[in-house]
Amino acid sequence: MxxxxxxxxxxxxxxxxxxxxxxxxxxxxxxxxxxxxxxxxxxxxxxxxxxxxxxxxxxxxxxxxxxxxxxxxxxxxxxxxxxxxxxxxxxxxxxxxxxxxxxxxxxxxxxxxxxxxxxxxxxxxxxxxxxxxxxxxxxxxxxxxxxxxxxxxxxxxxxxxxxxxxxxxxxxxxxxxxxxxxxxxxxxxxxxxxxxxxxxxxxxxxxxxxxxxxxxxxxxxxxxxxxxxxxxxxxxxxxxxxxxxxxxxxxxxxxxxxxxxxxxxxxxxTARGVIQREPVPDILSQTGIFPHSWIKIPSPDIFPEKMNYSQAIQKRRSLRNFVKTPLPKIQFEALIAFLCADDLADDTVCTGFLSGNVEGLEPGCYWLNRSESSAGQTQSGILTDNMAHICLNQEWLSQAALLFFFVTNLKYLEQTFGPRGYRHAMLTAGRLGQRLYLAATVLGLGCCGIGAFYDKEAGGLLELNEDSEMLYLAAAGPVKKFD
Ligand SMILES: Cc1cc2nc3c(=O)[nH]c(=O)nc-3n(C[C@H](O)[C@H](O)[C@H](O)COP(=O)(O)O)c2cc1C
CATH class of the missing domain: 3.40.109.10 (NADH Oxidase)
Known part of the structure; x- marks a missing residue:
């Protein structure tokens, strides 16, 4: 039961x-x-x-x-x-x-x-x-x-x-x-x-x-x-x-x-409605994550979009043919700006990413502060290979420039929002995933959502506390053939 x-x-x-x-x-x-x-x-x-x-x-x-x-x-x-x-x-x-x-x-x-x-x-x-x-x-x-x-x-x-x-x-x-x-x-x-x-x-x-x-x-x-x-x-x-x-x-x-x-x-x-709908100030610390250093990620003055929204809706696909070409800085900044835009309240979910190959960014594990448009680092080194292995050995993921992940503390979620908080968190993770797919598409990048992973291993790699779980992952970056 x-x-x-x-x-x-x-x-x-x-x-x-x-x-x-x-x-x-x-x-x-x-x-x-x-x-x-x-x-x-x-x-x-x-x-x-x-x-x-x-x-x-x-x-x-x-x-x-x-x-x-x-x-x-x-x-x-x-x-x-x-x-x-x-x-x-x-x-x-x-x-x-x-x-x-x-x-x-x-x-x-x-x-x-x-x-x-x-x-x-x-x-x-x-x-x-x-x-x-x-x-x-x-x-x-x-x-x-x-x-x-x-x-x-x-x-x-x-x-x-x-x-x-x-x-x-x-x-x-x-x-x-x-x-x-x-x-x-x-x-x-x-x-x-x-x-x-x-x-x-x-x-x-x-x-x-x-x-x-x-x-x-x-x-x-x-x-x-x-x-x-x-x-x-x-x-x-x-x-x-x-x-x-x-x-x-x-x-x-x-x-x-x-x-x-x-x-x-x-x-x-999860039928009972949420207890409280005040924004939760700091869900990140509830997952046991305390980044040691933060960097500001500026929003580009002009977004390097290759197509409009309706074209992106038509063109969106799950692309897996990632290549080890570095992700240009401006495209990285645009992706982060799309994810951090304040029109999508995400106080039930924390967003982070493993950077594998981004121009000017040390490979490692980062967590987003969406309201500040900044990323806090917790680990250094190439972790995308490990994550690919954790995602049921979908090894092509190790080629992606970025692996975004969406995480929450399930116990805290239930205590704060009641059982229905779970639906909120998972729906929000899906919304962020779609935002990423569309952002990647307008920028001429590939993207693929990943729901298959060994759950405990994912929590271990991201250093989550025992009540927290990775809910969803999405790869993004340059691909061999976009069209
Ligand atoms: C929640 C979710 C989980 C997914 N998990 C995986 C996955 O683990 N591996 C994978 O290769 N594709 C995964 N996909 C992508 C789907 O396979 C893909 O959306 C579907 O085959 C339709 O293809 P399209 O997105 O190119 O239209 C996932 C998509 C979603 C929305």
Whole structure:
């Protein structure tokens, strides 16, 4: 029985000397890639998006935009097209085709679904919609206004447990959260790029949202909601009647789905909302890290961006062909500036990096103070080789100029924020991962998220105290072939 996030991490940790790492897949039970609601009325979303904002401009905005008053259907097309969309395909030697999306996903399993409650969108009846991303259409689930808090739009990001659990079993909930974090970040950056105000919420009532969306809560759950405020604070939301049984059945993705009790238990365990939402001043010291020296990392005057945000969304891929070319200083400074921008509160997570090959920077282990844009060093020497070995011997990681990692103290997190703090930390780690993917892409660099690692060994290499864990890692740096 899982009783806490620390328990869940212990239970799902990979260990070099014992099993736990997935070894075979039951192809007869492969989950559906797309959720289907046969027979619902659909509205097509245009793929024609004219959008030329640069990432540096988007993250440089101090506050979300001012008004959603002139919201149009074109805005909606941009939001959906830039948040969650198919971006290309790879043909496998065996004849299969893999469709890439605007977000990465552990194992390419894409557990996330996107729903939307709308009101006052010209050309779209107020209602609740499922976004069928494969066909790029909205499926009308119910009509009426289901926006709370005066929102004109509310997006709901859900995950279907079995999609990732099919491969990763009990460890899948980590990837459910990280993958969702990637998607939240795309959504939020897109809203910012359109100068739309927004509020993200990870602390809603799970049962109410499952009821509204017609989810089978043992199979599919909502992990985040993002609302776009309107001009009045009371939206006059309607009470949602129970949807027909067929909606609940749509959460099933394969004939013989197995259930993974640890996934359901950790989700239930983290149901209680956060205790406190004051910023935590010093999560770094809680992980047992006390850097011996700090360096300021200035933000470049001009970011060396090779493409705009919408091009980066299309071009983003997980690249693994890193080369030992030193990372130029200006690109390093730009990457750090993108990560340190103060629009992404990350008081549940500490960010650090192993520098392997950065112009003018001693190889070693560094930790970011995001508000100061500075890095504190704790270790010297090339540690990227060791980390590659720890990441299930993915040796290509040792070639990367930088290995970023996201860390938290699970015990402190629970004491400070309550059980739901775990969701906050993992979603934030995913958001930072997506920020890094996009930053690397606009700079013409490679990036790849890494969720597979021997947990205890990672904590040991980073010198974390026993209550702290590495949640996620992402490699970034020059690659052999970017295009
Ligand atoms: C949470 C997460 C964990 C991942 N872990 C790994 C990993 O351990 N090794 C790896 O090579 N790729 C990893 N990836 C990258 C995925 O394999 C990749 O996103 C997926 O195959 C789709 O390809 P694309 O990102 O190029 O579109 C991870 C991605 C995410 C979001």
């Amino acid at each position: 899982i009783t806490s996030a620390a328990d869940y991490h212990r239970h799902t940790g990979y260990d070099r000397h014992s099993l736990g790492v997935p070894r075979f897949l039951d192809w007869t039970n492969q989950p559906n890639t797309y959720k289907e609601y046969p027979g619902l009325k659909t509205t097509a979303i245009s793929r024609d998006i004219s959008h030329d904002a640069m990432l540096s401009r988007i993250i440089g905005e101090k506050y979300p935009g001012q008004s959603s008053a002139d919201f149009s259907f074109e805005h909606l097309c941009s939001i959906l097209g830039l948040t969650y969309t198919l971006t290309g395909k790879t043909h496998h030697s065996g004849g299969g085709v893999f469709f890439h999306r605007s977000v990465p996903s552990a194992g390419g399993l894409y557990p996330c679904e996107l729903y939307m409650a709308s009101r006052y969108v010209p050309g779209l009846e107020s209602g609740l919609y499922h976004y069928a991303m494969g066909q790029h259409v909205l499926e009308e689930m119910r009509t009426g206004n289901f926006n709370e808090k005066g929102y004109v739009l509310t997006f709901f990001i859900t995950v279907i447990f079995f999609r990732s659990a099919w491969k990763y079993r009990d460890r899948a909930y980590r990837y459910h959260l990280l993958d969702s974090g990637h998607l939240i970040e795309n959504l939020v950056l897109t809203l910012k790029s359109l100068n739309l105000p927004f509020e993200s919420d990870y602390d809603f009532d799970d049962e109410c949202v499952s009821h509204l969306l017609g989810l089978d809560p043992e199979k599919e759950v909502c992990l985040a909601a993002v609302g776009v405020p309107g001009s009045d604070s009371d939206s006059g939301a309607e009470t949602a009647e129970k949807l027909p049984e067929s909606f609940y059945k749509a959460s099933k993705m394969a004939f013989g789905e197995s259930s993974y009790p640890a996934v359901e238990e950790i989700h239930r365990n």
